[in-house]
Amino acid sequence: MSTAVSPLAPSDVPAMPVIAGVRLATAAAGIRYKGRTDVLLAVMDEGATVAGVFTRSKCPSAPVEWCRARLKGGKARALVVNSGNANAFTGKTGKQSTALTAQIAAKAVGCAASDVFLASTGVIGEPLDASKFDGVLAALAETATPDHWMDAAKAIMTTDTFPKVATATAKLGKATVTISGMAKGAGMIMPDMATMLSFIFTDAPLSAAALQSLLKTGVEDTFNAVTIDGDTSTSDTLLAFATGAAAAHGAPRISRASDPRLKAFAKAFQGVLADLSEQVARDGEGARKLVEVIVEGATTKTSARKIAMSIANSPLVKTAIAGEDANWGRVVMAVGKAGEPANRDKLSISFNGIRVAKSGARDPSYNENEVSEAMKAPKIQIKVALGLGKGRDRVLTCDLTKEYVAINGDYRS
């Protein structure tokens, strides 16, 4: 199993600032891995609000069901994340396990179990022994401190090749507030794992409703516009927590997402989501190329999204990119199979700005050597112009390499 960091890892890792009202701690509970941390506890001061979006899988994990049910309250005091075991497809045991974990965390933090949020990532179908958290979470609650962000991002990794963090600040009223987040992606080296987890924290004083609205809008063009292999996890979880601590230095309390004072914050929040979701694409299993698919001139944005996803999920397009081949014939194929309005004879396609096809045929002016050279870049942009309307969308993915097959097929789980 390769432990090399993805060549697409960002070269600059930000210094992660403190978020007032949030304390973090990690531990090695021995859930599956040896010699590394696998539990994260985040403790929020009283008054923190929470919002979340989850997998659309019809077979969600037990922690996803737990969080969905607790979200209505809009309040959060603790987040417990473990790696190594997804607690998915574990039947009644799985449900009991989430209840026990929340109970242990509630006791450790001194809150109601319903204010505890949970996420698990790792093997599907293995019962998660929640008793392993006993003692561990109490110790973590005592030692939790406002820093440790990189440690936290590392504890939630499964086989990601690098920890994923992002941070931004924004003016809210006259106060400066901070937004920090972490994510784990689809760096699968050990089979059975296919989960995306992300957690965002801010000291801004936002109501749960405002936070939820920002989150729902925000994921549309970020996390929902990233695909590695078209396989949707049972455990995808994105939770956002707002401690409200910035109210102490003058940030106004915001109850609705439509509040005009939220404009700068919303932009910064969106930036953190975009940054983290791009890092997920950059750490796709076996990825050697980051691929940006832009579809424009579609009848609607929804139609553009479907066509972009059809291209981004096509194994033939993805293997061509891996082979540094500007194989626009396969892009045509993927446009055609999407089932969305498209007129073959109006189609134009370019790779990294070099147009290779126009008006439904090969662009007679393109230079094969020039495009071959361009395909060697670590980031490839495929742009498709449909020439039908104003619908535009953008999706991020990565190439499909032999390493992907090796990661997911060579080893028995």
Add this chain to the structure above:
Amino acid sequence: MSTAVSPLAPSDVPAMPVIAGVRLATAAAGIRYKGRTDVLLAVMDEGATVAGVFTRSKCPSAPVEWCRARLKGGKARALVVNSGNANAFTGKTGKQSTALTAQIAAKAVGCAASDVFLASTGVIGEPLDASKFDGVLAALAETATPDHWMDAAKAIMTTDTFPKVATATAKLGKATVTISGMAKGAGMIMPDMATMLSFIFTDAPLSAAALQSLLKTGVEDTFNAVTIDGDTSTSDTLLAFATGAAAAHGAPRISRASDPRLKAFAKAFQGVLADLSEQVARDGEGARKLVEVIVEGATTKTSARKIAMSIANSPLVKTAIAGEDANWGRVVMAVGKAGEPANRDKLSISFNGIRVAKSGARDPSYNENEVSEAMKAPKIQIKVALGLGKGRDRVLTCDLTKEYVAINGDYRS
């Protein structure tokens, strides 16, 4: 590039009988390949009917558009198939090329151009020089004979590793009629090719309407239930020709597919479609395992099909099969992402008859060694029981191996 025959190739190749009213001939026209045949001409006696089904791609190839437009007439005198160039995404040139090919064939055979059917497979986006057929088709029309079925099946291959033929007989009235077919599949070694072509011939006297109806019904559970990588070609073409020659020895003329005398024929016809489509799955790119996905207990057959396709197209499921891993967690994932009704806690999953999960959790009684042994077989059956209704469906696919990535990514087109 590997030229080894797929380990999943059928061990028995049938002796292909003559179909009265059909003559075949092949030639090397040098369209792309060197040292092999790349053109097939099939000549039908006057009176032959034709039916066809085509790719649902919104960007179909020029020959697909040609055939669709000619199908209304219901009559066919000639079929011209070339390999090496798909004549897809070739703009006006492509359209002119189909017209010229049909014109050359019509002159050679002595029929109207509108009675000529065309199919092309190979590179997308390269203009097809139809003048290469000049002379070639006239010579083929002269030398065409009723045998040569294996030669015909070979001429239409691109990088298939074996020719695909099937044949059956059935009673129609008191006469015995014959159905023979050939197909080319998705054995892609040279990039840019992704086409499925199949041609079925019979001496039964069927109206074009009856034949079309049989074909439409027949593909539903055969060719439409096979997936290699979820990528739909621009050129998929399945044409059926009925010469009616069996009327001379007493076969009744059939005008409607609902005619009760057609029962045995319909079954045999379906058998030929099933045989050919299974061979396409057996020759999937880089395939080492034939995978049969059965979904039962769904709310409807349509729902079962969607779930079966979600499993069969999941790269994570397919790489697990390649790794001989009974990774039912990934099957759960694929069921969950299909978006169809499913109740996690009623789900059962088995691999080659060994149940590994039941009632939404690991089956406590399954033996890991036993299932590991079973996964070494060249044919893997994944059966998912949803426990919701009576909807059932079956889909064939193959595993996803490093060879697939090598075939499609390692070489520049």
